[in-house]
Amino acid sequence: MRPKRKQKLYLSLGLIALAAIAVGLTLYALRSNINLFFSPVQIAAGDAPFERQIRAGGMVKEGTVARNPESLDVAFVVTDYVDDLEVRYSGILPDLFREGQGVVVVGKLQSEGWLRADQVLARHDENYMPPEVAQALEDAGYTPEDYQDKAAEMGERMDAQQGASQ
């Protein structure tokens, strides 16, 4: 390579490296602000401000969803399996909302420690499967957290079946 081109190559790569360092440091400094939501552990530790619009996220704890049959009021517990956060909401829930589902709730943390939600968003996980497979898993007594391993296992089994039938 000619010296001039070599110099240009190093200059270009140096520029990219410098920009990467600058962006990396900025993101490192902002790391907690980039998180979309507080987890119940952070709220229990007092990291989240009171009486200000915040977002909290976690799983809807099994068996905690209580609906008022007279109105749209609903109360449930959001958990990260370490700490719990009680949420009260009045409004229409997204289709994906159910016990064991990941959610992000937007609202104000009350001084008594529960959260008055203005909006509830369902968080989808990375697992996809046909309903029959999901039903079979549930019948076999697996929880949603096992789904990924199970989905992989199912895939392997299907591959093996296909290999056998060929």
Place this chain on the structure above:
Amino acid sequence: MGKIWSFIHKLGSPKWFYAISARLMPWFWLAAAVLILVGSVWGLAFAPADYQQGNSFRIIYVHVPAAFLAQSIFVSMAVAGLIFMVWKIKVADMAAAVMAPLGAAMTFISLFSGAVWGVPTWGTWWMWDARLTSMLILLFLYLGVIALRGAFSSRDSGSRAASVLAMVGVINIPIIKYSVDWWYTLHQPATFSVTSRPAMPLEMWAPLLIMVLGFYCFFIAATLMRTRSEILRREANKRWVRELAGGLS
């Protein structure tokens, strides 16, 4: 090895690129048409519905290929920019110039399809989480590269400015990729990775893989075609282009 190098050197010559691309292009168009047709019919009509999202999960067959391409095109553009800056190969700059609108379109498609999917699934069409925001920044980077290229009176200055922005902007790509792992986001983590099996059964991911391959073939075919017209436009005064035009001018 010598053969490969001479092939690459030939590609750097606009005339050779024009000749070689004429032979390659039809195959990529054909592959893109077949793959996208098969993938979309399979994905939209025959793949099973998801246990939670029902049929709305089928947006994945457009969303994921578009998002893959949006990032791959930016990296290709940055590499082309580097080649142009260091080795002064004009064809690389022409390719980078025609890739930018393609990439911007793919970024827009992935943002739009994600928003359409977000309404029934999340309950909102937009959220300022790290994945969505970094993808929006990618769209602005594409628009910036396109605008910067046109902002100079001399084409060479515009090319160099666009190359530098593309090379620096490539830092956004790992941020997009790892945003769902580094921070809490509304967007779910990746379903697919190189190291583990997909968290999705075969009958769902096979059509997706076909769609992804189809989109890549479409990108290659479209880039070749658009680079060819860019070559003709920029080399209009060269003798070989005039001869190609049959002495019409």
